[in-house]
Amino acid sequence: xxxxxxxxxxxxxxxxxxxxxxxxxxxxxxxxxxxxxxxxxxxxxxxxxxxxxxxxxxxxxxxxxxxxxxxxxxxxxxxxxxxxxxxxxxxxxxxxxxxxxxxxxxxxxxxxxxxxxxxxxxxxxxxxxxxxxxxxxxxxxxxxxxxxxxxxxxxxxxxxxxxxxxxxxxxxxxxxxxxxxxxxxxxxxxxxxxxxxxxxxxxxxxxxxxxxxxxxxxxxxxxxxxxxxxxxxxxxxxxxxxxxxxxxxxxxxxxxxxxxxxxxxxxxxxxxxxxxxxxxxxxxxxxxxxxxxxxxxxxxxxxxxxxxxxxxxxxxxxxxxxxxxxxxxxxxxxxxxxxxxxxxxxxxxxxxxxxxxxxxxxxxxxxxxxxxxxxxxxxxxxxxxxxxxxxxxxxxxxxxxxxxxxxxxxxxxxxxxxxxxxx
Numbered sequence: 001x002x003x004x005x006x007x008x009x010x011x012x013x014x015x016x017x018x019x020x021x022x023x024x025x026x027x028x029x030x031x032x033x034x035x036x037x038x039x040x041x042x043x044x045x046x047x048x049x050x051x052x053x054x055x056x057x058x059x060x061x062x063x064x065x066x067x068x069x070x071x072x073x074x075x076x077x078x079x080x081x082x083x084x085x086x087x088x089x090x091x092x093x094x095x096x097x098x099x100x101x102x103x104x105x106x107x108x109x110x111x112x113x114x115x116x117x118x119x120x121x122x123x124x125x126x127x128x129x130x131x132x133x134x135x136x137x138x139x140x141x142x143x144x145x146x147x148x149x150x151x152x153x154x155x156x157x158x159x160x161x162x163x164x165x166x167x168x169x170x171x172x173x174x175x176x177x178x179x180x181x182x183x184x185x186x187x188x189x190x191x192x193x194x195x196x197x198x199x200x201x202x203x204x205x206x207x208x209x210x211x212x213x214x215x216x217x218x219x220x221x222x223x224x225x226x227x228x229x230x231x232x233x234x235x236x237x238x239x240x241x242x243x244x245x246x247x248x249x250x251x252x253x254x255x256x257x258x259x260x261x262x263x264x265x266x267x268x269x270x271x272x273x274x275x276x277x278x279x280x281x282x283x284x285x286x287x288x289x290x291x292x293x294x295x296x297x298x299x300x301x302x303x304x305x306x307x308x309x310x311x312x313x314x315x316x317x318x319x320x321x322x323x324x325x326x327x328x329x330x331x332x333x334x335x336x337x338x339x340x341x342x343x344x345x346x347x348x349x350x351x352x353x354x355x356x357x358x359x360x361x362x363x364x365x366x367x368x369x370x371x372x373x374x375x376x377x378x379x380x381x382x383x384x385x386x387x388x389x390x391x392x393x394x395x396x397x398x399x400x401x402x403x404x405x406x407x408x409x410x411x412x413x414x415x416x417x418x419x420x421x422x423x
Contacts, residue, residue, distance in 0.1 A: 023038060
């Protein structure tokens with residue numbers, strides 16, 4: 001079956017059609033076989049489905065660099081099936097799967113389990129991130145070279161920090177043999193121990209143990225020092241403080257191969273929003289101060305922060321409907337990530353889309369894509385101006401722990417095309 005998407009605006013800085021309105025024709029082999037000017041009336045095969053997308057934009061398929069998809073081991077929170085539906089609804093055709101499952105993603109079997117799902121569900125690429133230390137304990141290295149050749153896209157202990165400095169040094173040296181990427185969570189577990197939210201005025205008022213900015217910044221500072229010594233490359237996921245942005249900005253100026261991401265929800269709230277003890281706002285890293293949020297926005301604007309991610313962390317009802325200090329950290333984000341970013345980031349649309357497409361593909365060394373005649377269609381369709389309200393009944397994820405429930409957001413995903421159209 002072939003498709004003609006009429007009057008659609010292309011957002012793809014690598015395409016000669018960037019920011020132009022066109023008629024986009026995809027043939028029954030899923031190839032972009034023609035791109036027509038809007039004043040043309042093409043002759044089409046009889047079975048062509050025509051969609052008038054006058055208010056819609058299209059880009060290459062989006063990539064999410066951080067998602068917890070539960071399976072195996074935590075199927076009561078999320079499965080690969082429900083997580084993939086959530087991702088597709090959010091416009092993502094590729095999703096990095098973090099290794100914090102049970103069993104942990106640290107062998108060829110676990111890698112193959114994730115990859116087999118993608119083979120059977122060709123609309124989405126699930127990209128397994130392998131654990132860098134055995135059982136995420138930070139003591140012994142996994143078989144990284146074997147895992148790389150088995151299909152691991154990168155290496156990380158996910159939501160655990162590599163605490164041992166010598167272990168980090170060895171990892172950065174070892175990964176250079178395969179030009180591998182280390183993804184690190186920056187949190188000193190001792191400084192953050194028992195913390196429930198950002199340490200500051202609001203945590204004092206609420207009587208909650210705080211997680212200081214220092215717990216993140218001291219790890220980033222240490223890791224950058226080691227990176228300068230060893231070389232290699234490192235990606236800090238989910239940074240949250242002004243000083244973290246400044247440290248990474250300086251490291252990039254020094255020529256270090258460092259990249260970083262911020263969760264989309266991190267730019268929407270501050271610690272003051274927790275005044276009502278809403279456990280759906282309990283995330284890690286925690287929401288920081290207005291000063292930190294403004295620094296994150298500045299970091300996004302000047303590309304110190306490379307990508308925006310969903311930080312999709314599903315939690316079942318029993319994990320959230322508790323007293324604040326007993327509730328688990330985490331928020332779902334795959335379905336709202338674009339809309340939240342579009343609403344709060346203050347980036348131009350092409351700049352925002354670049355952080356969801358070309359930049360993550362470059363960091364992960366995925367093949368470059370563009371919207372040109374002859375290219376296979378891997379596309380995300382969206383209306384950047386459409387407002388919508390996040391409703392629980394519309395969520396595809398198995399969990400509903402979204403901090404944006406019943407809130408209005410700006411920017412709606414219309415569908416994706418990868419080996420067929422999904423609306």
